[in-house]
Amino acid sequence: MPMMTTMSNQFLLFLCFLVILLCLPCSTFMMPGNFMNVDPCITCKAISEKFVEGYKKTAGSNFGGGNTDWEEKKLKGYAKSETRLIEIMENTCSKSESQCSGFLEKYEDQIEEWYQSSSSNLIDDFYKWFCLDTTKVCCPEGTFGKNCRRCPYGDNGRVCSGNGNCDGDGKRTGNGRCNCHNKYRGTNCSECQSGYTKSIDKDNQVRCTDIDECHSNLILSPCVLRKCNNTDGGYECFGEPFYREAPKLGTLIALTATFLILLYNDMQALASLTSIITSLLTIAFATNLL
Numbered sequence: 001m002p003m004m005t006t007m008s009n010q011f012l013l014f015l016c017f018l019v020i021l022l023c024l025p026c027s028t029f030m031m032p033g034n035f036m037n038v039d040p041c042i043t044c045k046a047i048s049e050k051f052v053e054g055y056k057k058t059a060g061s062n063f064g065g066g067n068t069d070w071e072e073k074k075l076k077g078y079a080k081s082e083t084r085l086i087e088i089m090e091n092t093c094s095k096s097e098s099q100c101s102g103f104l105e106k107y108e109d110q111i112e113e114w115y116q117s118s119s120s121n122l123i124d125d126f127y128k129w130f131c132l133d134t135t136k137v138c139c140p141e142g143t144f145g146k147n148c149r150r151c152p153y154g155d156n157g158r159v160c161s162g163n164g165n166c167d168g169d170g171k172r173t174g175n176g177r178c179n180c181h182n183k184y185r186g187t188n189c190s191e192c193q194s195g196y197t198k199s200i201d202k203d204n205q206v207r208c209t210d211i212d213e214c215h216s217n218l219i220l221s222p223c224v225l226r227k228c229n230n231t232d233g234g235y236e237c238f239g240e241p242f243y244r245e246a247p248k249l250g251t252l253i254a255l256t257a258t259f260l261i262l263l264y265n266d267m268q269a270l271a272s273l274t275s276i277i278t279s280l281l282t283i284a285f286a287t288n289l290l
């Protein structure tokens with residue numbers, strides 16, 4: 001009986017351990033703090049988009065109804081009204097996005113100031129005003145990091161030559177290095193990985209294209225006697241060099257007979273070396289050895 005209790009206790013302990021182990025990762029994900037890890041620039045960008053959208057959507061609205069003489073006056077009043085701003089702001093963050101709401105709350109006063117003092121044609125510059133100049137959480141495109149330093153550009157004037165992404169591009173984070181797309185390499189992604197040849201197309205864009213290694217050498221395939229299959233960025237050899245394609249029995253018999261006859265004739269004609277070599281080559285060719 002005591003044995004049983006220790007056993008079940010141990011089992012319970014083990015179960016507890018398992019549950020804790022399984023729940024650890026979920027609990028860290030469940031922590032609301034983890035949702036705050038979104039780059040503030042991304043939050044700011046999303047807010048800007050929503051704000052601009054809401055601003056444009058409410059542009060034609062008014063306090064509701066009526067098309068009398070004083071409608072225009074009313075419309076003018078609405079354009080800068082608290083009612084409209086509240087309506088825009090209410091639709092800027094969804095209820096569940098705590099990071100969005102927190103960010104918006106923090107800069108509420110500045111937004112209101114902008115709203116009161118800016119004319120509607122400035123709405124398309126809202127992102128620049130809000131995320132670049134006011135909150136300073138983003139960097140202009142093509143720059144990165146705390147001080148918005150320039151990303152590596154290619155000779156064609158594009159970030160990472162247009163063949164990669166600059167780490168932290170447009171954000172106040174990152175190390176500014178190019179993460180080149182597949183096939184490309186180099187500090188500004190203007191070089192090709194091995195197995196690719198570089199060319200520059202009419203748009204001044206660096207292109208890396210696969211080399212067909214199996215057919216790039218006129219004399220010998222890189223697989224020598226084996227079969228060669230070109231792949232993206234390389235090649236594969238397959239099959240066995242000598243037993244790859246066993247010659248058909250009939251062919252083999254016919255060739256051996258030819259060889260023997262030639263050999264016999266050559267013996268008779270005092271063994272002409274050249275015809276022996278010729279017949280050997282014939283067999284070699286026929287059995288795919290060359």
Ligand SMILES: *[C@@H]1O[C@H](CO)[C@@H](O)[C@H](O)[C@H]1NC(C)=O
Pocket residue numbers: 153154155186187188190191
């Ligand atoms: C891009 O990198 C190459 C070397 O990888 C270099 O020769 C070239 O000058 C660079 N271009 C620019 C604009 O920095």
Ligand SMILES: *[C@@H]1O[C@H](CO)[C@@H](O)[C@H](O)[C@H]1NC(C)=O
Pocket residue numbers: 229230231232236238
């Ligand atoms: C040759 O390569 C292609 C892809 O590049 C692949 O689909 C094909 O199966 C390969 N053939 C052999 C025999 O490995």
